[in-house]
Every structure is written in C-alpha cells, then in structure tokens.
Amino acid sequence: MLNKNLQNTKFDIRFFILCSIFFVVTSPFASCSAPPKLKTQTLTITRFDKSTITLVAEIAKTEEEKEYGFMNRKDIPDGTGMLFVYKKDIHLSFWMKNTPLPLSIAYIDSKGIIRELYDMTPYSLAPIIGQYACRYALEVPQGWFSANNITVNSKIDLSSL
Structure with missing residues (x-):
C-alpha cells in the first residue's frame, strides 16, 4: 500500500512538472496570435x-x-x-x-x-x-x-x- 502511494505521488509530481514546463514554454506565445488580415x-x-x-x-x-x-x-x-x-x-x-x-x-x-x-x-x-x-x-x-x-x-x- 505504501509503495502504491509513493508511485502515485511520483506520478503527481512528474505530471505537475510537465504541466509547469508546458505553461512556461507556451505562455509567451499566447499574446502573439497572427494579426488579422486587413x-x-x-x-x-x-x-x-x-x-x-x-x-x-x-x-x-x-x-x-x-x-x-x-x-x-x-x-x-x-x-x-x-x-x-x-x-x-x-x-x-x-x-x-x-x-x-x-x-x-x-x-x-x-x-x-x-x-x-x-x-x-x-x-x-x-x-x-x-x-x-x-x-x-x-x-x-x-x-x-x-x-x-x-x-x-x-x-x-x-x-x-
């Protein structure tokens, strides 16, 4: 049981780190959408x-x-x-x-x-x-x-x- 909780905790930490990296990498581009064609x-x-x-x-x-x-x-x-x-x-x-x-x-x-x-x-x-x-x-x-x-x-x- 303890081993399973430890595995879940490791998964949660890895998932959090992965999401954080994705957010940091993509957020500068959020305001750089293509300009409208005028x-x-x-x-x-x-x-x-x-x-x-x-x-x-x-x-x-x-x-x-x-x-x-x-x-x-x-x-x-x-x-x-x-x-x-x-x-x-x-x-x-x-x-x-x-x-x-x-x-x-x-x-x-x-x-x-x-x-x-x-x-x-x-x-x-x-x-x-x-x-x-x-x-x-x-x-x-x-x-x-x-x-x-x-x-x-x-x-x-x-x-x-």
Missing part, C-alpha cells in the same frame, strides 16, 4: 496649400482589428499606415502596448479634417487621449506627417469608407 485603401490627403499626397492604409473596423493595430509589427513601409474607423464621434484614446515601432497618430473628425496630431512612444501604456470627438485615427511611421507637410486642418478624403 483590407487596404488608398487615401488622398489635401494639405494646407491644397496640394495632395496619397497613403495606402490598412482599414481597421472591427474591435479585434482595432485592438491588434500595429502590435508586434517589425516594419511599417513608408507611405503606409492604418486607419481606425469608429461608428460615431468619440474622444479617442490610443496606447502602444506591444508596439515596437515609433508612430505618429492623427485624430480625424467625421468630415475628414485632422483635428490633432501626436507622436507615440514604442511600448508605452500611457494613453494618448484626444481633446476633440473624432471618428477616425490614422497611425503612420513617426515623422511621416511632418515630413510630408501634413498638419492639423489637413483633409483626408474618406468618402469611400
């Missing part, structure tokens, strides 16, 4: 001087797409970004959880007017809270807006969304 659209932005520039944006509409954003991306090509689409105007709030690249973000109203521009720090959990109620947010590689003379009051044609 549709892209070419956006036309009109600058203050009325000249235009285009940008290819991934369109994030669902909650899952918006939550994932640019997380875990290792590269964002110049001239590309991600447009987050909301159903109504709200005070937007973004952070950089699991986002290794520096980004700039524009908060855009329902008419396509850029109301606010911010630079964001990689991995920062500090929220970037908009002062104005906006319908869209556009993330691009940090510095892209300034390098292309995109400022507050520039207009993005969002009529096809």
Whole structure:
C-alpha cells in the first residue's frame, strides 16, 4: 500500500512538472496570435496649400482589428499606415502596448479634417487621449506627417469608407 502511494505521488509530481514546463514554454506565445488580415485603401490627403499626397492604409473596423493595430509589427513601409474607423464621434484614446515601432497618430473628425496630431512612444501604456470627438485615427511611421507637410486642418478624403 505504501509503495502504491509513493508511485502515485511520483506520478503527481512528474505530471505537475510537465504541466509547469508546458505553461512556461507556451505562455509567451499566447499574446502573439497572427494579426488579422486587413483590407487596404488608398487615401488622398489635401494639405494646407491644397496640394495632395496619397497613403495606402490598412482599414481597421472591427474591435479585434482595432485592438491588434500595429502590435508586434517589425516594419511599417513608408507611405503606409492604418486607419481606425469608429461608428460615431468619440474622444479617442490610443496606447502602444506591444508596439515596437515609433508612430505618429492623427485624430480625424467625421468630415475628414485632422483635428490633432501626436507622436507615440514604442511600448508605452500611457494613453494618448484626444481633446476633440473624432471618428477616425490614422497611425503612420513617426515623422511621416511632418515630413510630408501634413498638419492639423489637413483633409483626408474618406468618402469611400
């Protein structure tokens, strides 16, 4: 009887150790699920001087797409970004959880007017809270807006969304 209890105890310990190893090995990958596949659209932005520039944006509409954003991306090509689409105007709030690249973000109203521009720090959990109620947010590689003379009051044609 004692020998059988000892065997059960050894089995329980081995099982516990095996489960612990499995948990430790697999847990880092739990948050690394594949990013959702997003549709892209070419956006036309009109600058203050009325000249235009285009940008290819991934369109994030669902909650899952918006939550994932640019997380875990290792590269964002110049001239590309991600447009987050909301159903109504709200005070937007973004952070950089699991986002290794520096980004700039524009908060855009329902008419396509850029109301606010911010630079964001990689991995920062500090929220970037908009002062104005906006319908869209556009993330691009940090510095892209300034390098292309995109400022507050520039207009993005969002009529096809």
